Amino acid sequence: MNILVVGGAGYIGSHMVKQLALTGCQVTTLDNLVGGFRDAVLHGAFVEGDIADRALLDRLLQAGRFDAVMHFASHIQVGESVQDPAKYYGNNVVNTLNLLEAMRHAGVMRFIFSSTAAIFGEPQTERIAEDHPKQPINPYGRSKLMVEQALEDYDRAYGLRSVCLRYFNAAGADPEGQLGERHEPETHLIPLVLQAASGRRPHISVFGQDYDTPDGTCIRDYVHITDLCEAHWLALQSLLHGEGSQAYNLGNGHGFSVNQVIEAARRVTGRDIEVRYAPRRPGDPARLVADSTQAQRRLDWRPRYAALDTLVEHAWRWECRSHSCQPA
Numbered sequence: 543m544n545i546l547v548v549g550g551a552g553y554i555g556s557h558m559v560k561q562l563a564l565t566g567c568q569v570t571t572l573d574n575l576v577g578g579f580r581d582a583v584l585h586g587a588f589v590e591g592d593i594a595d596r597a598l599l600d601r602l603l604q605a606g607r608f609d610a611v612m613h614f615a616s617h618i619q620v621g622e623s624v625q626d627p628a629k630y631y632g633n634n635v636v637n638t639l640n641l642l643e644a645m646r647h648a649g650v651m652r653f654i655f656s657s658t659a660a661i662f663g664e665p666q667t668e669r670i671a672e673d674h675p676k677q678p679i680n681p682y683g684r685s686k687l688m689v690e691q692a693l694e695d696y697d698r699a700y701g702l703r704s705v706c707l708r709y710f711n712a713a714g715a716d717p718e719g720q721l722g723e724r725h726e727p728e729t730h731l732i733p734l735v736l737q738a739a740s741g742r743r744p745h746i747s748v749f750g751q752d753y754d755t756p757d758g759t760c761i762r763d764y765v766h767i768t769d770l771c772e773a774h775w776l777a778l779q780s781l782l783h784g785e786g787s788q789a790y791n792l793g794n795g796h797g798f799s800v801n802q803v804i805e806a807a808r809r810v811t812g813r814d815i816e817v818r819y820a821p822r823r824p825g826d827p828a829r830l831v832a833d834s835t836q837a838q839r840r841l842d843w844r845p846r847y848a849a850l851d852t853l854v855e856h857a858w859r860w861e862c863r864s865h866s867c868q869p870a
C-alpha cells in the first residue's frame with residue numbers, strides 16, 4: 543500500500559509514518575517543517591512543501607499513485623485560534639480544501655482526517671458520542687467542523703471517501719522511545735508538566751481552578767499516540783475494504799483533571815513539580831471525555847495504553863531521552 547502522510551513530521555504524523563512503514567506500507571511524507579521536524583520522519587520518502595501550494599500537490603499526487611492520504615497538517619492551539627482565527631481558517635480550512643481538490647483531480651479518493659473533540663463545544667452528556675450536537679466554542683473547533691462538513695458533501699457529490707477521527711487529548715510517546723511530542727513553543731499539558739519535572743521549566747501553570755469539576759480544574763480524556771495511530775490504520779483498512787465514510791470519537795472514556803495529571807507526573811517521575819494557578823485559558827470547555835463505543839464496535843479498536851500513568855511514563859522517557867535528564 544502506498545500512503546501520503548501530510549504533516550508526517552509532526553507529533554501524531556511522525557508516529558503514524560513509523561507505524562505504516564513497519565506494517566510494510568510505502569510512505570511519503572509531505573510537511574512544510576513549520577511545526578514539524580525532518581528528523582522525526584524515520585521512514586519513507588520526504589517532500590518539504592506546503593499544502594497551500596497547489597502546483598506541488600498536483601505534481602506529487604499525480605506522480606504518486608497513492609491509495610490514500612492521511613492529513614495531520616493543521617494548527618492545533620485552542621487559545622491561539624481565539625487570538626488569530628485567520629491563521630486557523632486559512633490553513634485548517636482553505637488549505638485542506640486545496641488538498642482535497644488536488645486529490646480529486648488526481649483521482650485519489652480515500653482520506654483520513656485528523657479532527658478533534660473541539661468540534662462538539664460544551665458537552666451536554668457525560669461522555670461525548672458521535673451524535674452529540676456539534677457547537678464548537680472556538681475557531682479551532684469550527685475550522686475542523688467545517689472540513690468535516692465539506693467531506694460529507696465531497697462524499698455525496700464526488701465519491702471521495704473519508705474517515706474523520708476526532709481525537710480527544712493525544713498524549714504519550716512511541717513506546718520504543720524513538721519519537722515523542724515536540725512542539726515549539728510547547729503548549730500541551732503533559733509535556734509542560736514533564737518539563738517542570740525535569741527542571742526545564744520552573745513550574746507548571748494551571749489554567750483555571752474555578753471550573754465546575756470536582757477539583758475545579760479542567761477534565762480531559764488523554765489517549766495514547768500509539769492507540770491513535772492504530773485507529774488510523776483500522777480506519778484505512780475500512781476504506782480499503784469499501785466501507786463508506788465515517789467519523790469516530792477517539793478517547794479512553796476516562797477523564798482526568800489537570801491536577802490529576804500533575805499528580806500522575808509526580809508519581810511517575812518521583813520529582814517535585816511546582817504548580818502556579820493562573821486564569822482560565824480562553825476557549826477551554828470544563829470537561830471533554832469521549833464515548834468511543836463506535837470505534838470499538840465498527841473498527842474493532844482496542845486501546846492498549848489506556849492507563850494515565852503509562853501514558854505519562856512514555857512521555858517522561860521521551861523527555862529524558864531528548865533532554866538527557868535522569869529518570870528517577
Ligand code: UDP
Pocket residue numbers: 620710711729730731732734746747748749750760761762800823826
Ligand atoms: N493546561 C494547563 N496548563 C498548561 C497547558 C494546559 O492548565 O500549561 C490545561 C488546559 O487548560 C486544558 C488541559 O490542560 O484544560 C489540556 O490542555 P492541552 O493544551 O494539553 O490540550 P487541549 O485540551 O487544548 O487539546
